[in-house]
Amino acid sequence: MKRIAIIHCLLFSGTIVSGQENATKDSFYVLSPVEVRAVRAWENAPFAKTNLSKREIGKLNLGQDIPFLLNQTPSVVINSDAGNGVGYTGIRIRGTDATRINVTLNGIPYNDAESQGTFFVDLPDFSSSVGSIQVQRGVGTSSNGAGAFGGSINFSTNEVNKDAYAEFNNSAGSFNTWKNTIKAGTGLLADHFTTDIRLSRISSDGYIDRARTDLKSFYFSTAYLADKTSLRLNIFSGKEKTYQAWYGITETDLENGNRTVNYAGTEKPGEPYDNETDNYWQDHYQLFFDHKFTGRLSFNTAFFLIKGKGYYEQYKADQAYSDYGLPNAGHSDFIRQLWLDNDFYGNIFSLQYKDKITEATLGGGYNRYTGSHFGDLIWASNGLPAPVYRYYNLDALKTDFNIFLKEQTRFAGNWYYFYDLQYRHIKYNIGGFEDNPSLLINTPYDFFNPKAGISYNKNRWKGFLSYGVAGKEPNRDDFEAGVNQQPKRERLNDAELGIERSNKASNWSATFYYMHYKDQLVLTGKINDVGAYTRTNIPKSYRLGVELQGGATITSWMNVSANLALSKNKVIGFTEYLDDYDAGGQKTNQYNKTDIAFSPGLVGGATINFLPCHDLELSLLSKYVSKEYLDNTQHEGRKLNAFYTQDIRAIYTIKTKWLKEVDITGQVNNIFNKKYEPNGYTYSYISGGGTVTENYYFPMAVTNVMIGVNVKL
Numbered sequence: 001m002k003r004i005a006i007i008h009c010l011l012f013s014g015t016i017v018s019g020q021e022n023a024t025k026d027s028f029y030v031l032s033p034v035e036v037r038a039v040r041a042w043e044n045a046p047f048a049k050t051n052l053s054k055r056e057i058g059k060l061n062l063g064q065d066i067p068f069l070l071n072q073t074p075s076v077v078i079n080s081d082a083g084n085g086v087g088y089t090g091i092r093i094r095g096t097d098a099t100r101i102n103v104t105l106n107g108i109p110y111n112d113a114e115s116q117g118t119f120f121v122d123l124p125d126f127s128s129s130v131g132s133i134q135v136q137r138g139v140g141t142s143s144n145g146a147g148a149f150g151g152s153i154n155f156s157t158n159e160v161n162k163d164a165y166a167e168f169n170n171s172a173g174s175f176n177t178w179k180n181t182i183k184a185g186t187g188l189l190a191d192h193f194t195t196d197i198r199l200s201r202i203s204s205d206g207y208i209d210r211a212r213t214d215l216k217s218f219y220f221s222t223a224y225l226a227d228k229t230s231l232r233l234n235i236f237s238g239k240e241k242t243y244q245a246w247y248g249i250t251e252t253d254l255e256n257g258n259r260t261v262n263y264a265g266t267e268k269p270g271e272p273y274d275n276e277t278d279n280y281w282q283d284h285y286q287l288f289f290d291h292k293f294t295g296r297l298s299f300n301t302a303f304f305l306i307k308g309k310g311y312y313e314q315y316k317a318d319q320a321y322s323d324y325g326l327p328n329a330g331h332s333d334f335i336r337q338l339w340l341d342n343d344f345y346g347n348i349f350s351l352q353y354k355d356k357i358t359e360a361t362l363g364g365g366y367n368r369y370t371g372s373h374f375g376d377l378i379w380a381s382n383g384l385p386a387p388v389y390r391y392y393n394l395d396a397l398k399t400d401f402n403i404f405l406k407e408q409t410r411f412a413g414n415w416y417y418f419y420d421l422q423y424r425h426i427k428y429n430i431g432g433f434e435d436n437p438s439l440l441i442n443t444p445y446d447f448f449n450p451k452a453g454i455s456y457n458k459n460r461w462k463g464f465l466s467y468g469v470a471g472k473e474p475n476r477d478d479f480e481a482g483v484n485q486q487p488k489r490e491r492l493n494d495a496e497l498g499i500e501r502s503n504k505a506s507n508w509s510a511t512f513y514y515m516h517y518k519d520q521l522v523l524t525g526k527i528n529d530v531g532a533y534t535r536t537n538i539p540k541s542y543r544l545g546v547e548l549q550g551g552a553t554i555t556s557w558m559n560v561s562a563n564l565a566l567s568k569n570k571v572i573g574f575t576e577y578l579d580d581y582d583a584g585g586q587k588t589n590q591y592n593k594t595d596i597a598f599s600p601g602l603v604g605g606a607t608i609n610f611l612p613c614h615d616l617e618l619s620l621l622s623k624y625v626s627k628e629y630l631d632n633t634q635h636e637g638r639k640l641n642a643f644y645t646q647d648i649r650a651i652y653t654i655k656t657k658w659l660k661e662v663d664i665t666g667q668v669n670n671i672f673n674k675k676y677e678p679n680g681y682t683y684s685y686i687s688g689g690g691t692v693t694e695n696y697y698f699p700m701a702v703t704n705v706m707i708g709v710n711v712k713l
Helices: 054-060 251-255 476-481
Strands: 048-053 076-080 089-093 101-105 132-138 150-156 165-173 177-185 193-204 213-225 229-243 277-292 297-320 331-354 358-380 389-411 415-431 440-458 461-472 490-502 506-527 533-555 558-580 586-595 602-613 616-625 643-654 661-669 680-687 690-697 704-712
Touching: 048 054, 054 132, 076 602, 132 506, 251 690, 297 358, 415 461, 415 476, 476 533, 506 586
Parallel strands: 101 150, 506 558, 558 680
Antiparallel strands: 048 132, 076 089, 132 150, 165 177, 165 704, 177 193, 193 213, 213 229, 229 277, 277 297, 297 331, 331 358, 358 389, 389 415, 415 440, 440 461, 461 490, 490 506, 506 533, 533 558, 558 586, 558 602, 602 616, 616 643, 643 661, 661 704, 680 690
């Protein structure tokens, strides 16, 4: 399963450049709940970060998935299976894919425990309940859950809404896309109680043929707040049904202009199979307890449970009964469902100390994942021995414990030192795989992840220098390599240097980084014991780059912001494996120094905001991504072309005696009708005496429109 009101005094709108915050009581850091502050980078922490506030998130939220809300943050590249940002989407930070990006919801880990990926499609419209987001680039601070191996994203929904409210948010646009959201909250009742609730529905036909989505979700939160103690319960859930669009399209179809073709379901004779869909339900339960012992010392703990269950359905033509362990002779057409039923539960905690010169946190957590993987045949053209026949049933268990201590202290006036020490213990127990049921995994991992740095903050100048280490365990699929090909852990050493300057009219920053990997797991084309392609450890690779950001108020009615990331991303000593259909077996090619796959050397974003009158904001949003390669060979025949896109957005705000606010938002995406593909994959082999390469791409939508009306009562 593939998982604003008009701003007059800010320097720019959109994402916060350089992670700068106003030193006021309602700043990003002060408002963050204690359980979120435990995993976020503090204001003077020596790490690259970007913060988004609730109002900034609201401007971007017209129904697209969370990665599309982060598109203008530095070093970010996004993609979408359906082509329009609804349904399955992907994100990369500094070329790092989602399996290496740590994601937490109120400090609680969200990454899938087995694949370590993040599937935001399982939480439709979650952004409508989010109060703030912090994106960290690089190793970052210690967090709960899967190790941050290039980036982390944490979301907070636990901010307190002191006043009662009700909102109706509705959007509609191209490809029959609809978003309907109802939100309401009691505000703070009797100075102690508060409740918030949201109901959402998103649907779209998608840009790609049949890539339709039907997404539903709800969010409920209630809390008791006292002077020193608070108790909060969050319950939220998502249900998704998406027609599969994860095969991409061939290079031939792309060149012939067949950009929206979808191969899913086409094994069925005649019309494509109508229910070639992905279906998943995910329920979240979070219980938080916070207590303030003194003005300096506070404690937080939370218990959580995430229940997930779902399947994807496929029509498979002309397959042998023996492939499914059936004694029947001959072949048949089948309809099968591949199921995942899992529970993920645990506890997080933090003890936090803060005085005038020191902030310190002792935190950590324990979680346990149990997953049941099974496959059902529900129909066969030539019959089945039972109405539903289960042809495999495999269980998996993973436990994860971590504890960390981090401290930031001001010394020598305006200098700060920082250290962060984390111990993490992982254990996998996997009871076989679909293609290799006898391969049992019982593997523990222990990681020590230290980080340290210094920072400086005076007279609107900031600077930092840091060094951090991160270790990461393999994914579930990596273990299927076989008894003699078991993967090793990965290790990242990350050095960062940053400087920034701000004044009343402008700001700028530069972050330099060097990320050196040992035993990074990548696809090489090598096959495992059962003939499948799994990732292989490569000894050395690195990312070297600089991230530039800036913003300025040009006039009282115009401001701009921009970011530019320049990088070199290299694999040292890469071995490519090619299937040899002429002679059998595999052949190899050696490469001395090549680009890491999906790692563009230049990524840039820019926003220009015009404020022609008090109630109107006009914005031009631009994004550039240079060429990148589909594998680690740096082969010009296996690449994604560079692209440059621009969107325009208008927000008109109306305030009346009867309504607090009505925001009318119109956005035209890809205004110049650019045809581009930010994602794909490749496969090469030897046949007919030469190397044959087959590339597949995931096209993005041409010009499309979204219009939203948000009514606040």
